[in-house]
Amino acid sequence: MDLLNRLLNGEKRAVARLISMAENHDPEAIHILKKLYSKTGRAHIIGITGPPGAGKSTLTDKLVKALRKEGKTVGVVAVDPTSPFTGGSILGDRVRMNDLSLDSGVFIRSMGTRGHLGGISKATQAAVKILDIYGVDYIFVETVGVGQSEVDIVKNVDTTLMVMVPGLGDDIQTLKAGIMEIGDIFAVNKADRDGAKKTATQIEMMLDFNHFEWRPPVQLVVALDNSGIDELLQKLKEHRNYMVETGNLHKRRIKNSKIEIIDLVQQELMSMILDKSTKEQMIDKLAEKVAFREHDPYSAAEEVLNELR
Numbered sequence: 399m400d401l402l403n404r405l406l407n408g409e410k411r412a413v414a415r416l417i418s419m420a421e422n423h424d425p426e427a428i429h430i431l432k433k434l435y436s437k438t439g440r441a442h443i444i445g446i447t448g449p450p451g452a453g454k455s456t457l458t459d460k461l462v463k464a465l466r467k468e469g470k471t472v473g474v475v476a477v478d479p480t481s482p483f484t485g486g487s488i489l490g491d492r493v494r495m496n497d498l499s500l501d502s503g504v505f506i507r508s509m510g511t512r513g514h515l516g517g518i519s520k521a522t523q524a525a526v527k528i529l530d531i532y533g534v535d536y537i538f539v540e541t542v543g544v545g546q547s548e549v550d551i552v553k554n555v556d557t558t559l560m561v562m563v564p565g566l567g568d569d570i571q572t573l574k575a576g577i578m579e580i581g582d583i584f585a586v587n588k589a590d591r592d593g594a595k596k597t598a599t600q601i602e603m604m605l606d607f608n609h610f611e612w613r614p615p616v617q618l619v620v621a622l623d624n625s626g627i628d629e630l631l632q633k634l635k636e637h638r639n640y641m642v643e644t645g646n647l648h649k650r651r652i653k654n655s656k657i658e659i660i661d662l663v664q665q666e667l668m669s670m671i672l673d674k675s676t677k678e679q680m681i682d683k684l685a686e687k688v689a690f691r692e693h694d695p696y697s698a699a700e701e702v703l704n705e706l707r
Contacts, residue, residue: 420524445551448561473529564593589618
């Protein structure tokens, strides 16, 4: 309860502690989120995604600084890849935004994916809720450098900003399904490079093939020089206004809530299967039989599920 009150009183250390607890699946963190969930839903949650090297961290840094000039408070959840070998993360995104960490109106949290696919961490949803309760106006969720099918970010945010750069590959890349379909706004970063306008044109052509209620705008930016940042921020605000006025924000949040409930049920089922030592021993024995072709994986899965019934 002390941690709950400290969070409500706007204490940064309480935010950091609670996010760490959520990452480590501490039951107290879940208890606090249950009690305070009604206080979420106020912040504008923006996902920033795109391929590796697109300059997502630099762009996030500039957008946060632009919002701070307006007196807005901001939370940033920066997700970095976790090594499949050591389990460690470099968490370099926070280093790139180091000067923001001294700003009392900004809270930055880096977290590793911990093996979770889709460009974000399992604890991302909890971290966003905690920051929302804390009371920030905007929350940025920056994903790892994602590929063509890692689109989990759209399930967690109100607005998805897709960051692209010139020279990533052949023209057909813009037409790929999945990753290119989740953007509410496209930013072509490093627009001072050759081919930037061509990249923007290719994206516009790709958008011509689709029929959107909201036509995603394409903005040229040079994050390092702060060029195009104010225009991009204005487009983010316009998308939020559009979503609120049309009722689509409510519809998106219902859809995302449904996905979250299903994900939590799946996680709980996996815990029920794997956390008990007897079940784990059973799975080990079944795995050995399947590996030696003495059993098939389909029947093995049925046996495990029958243990839960």
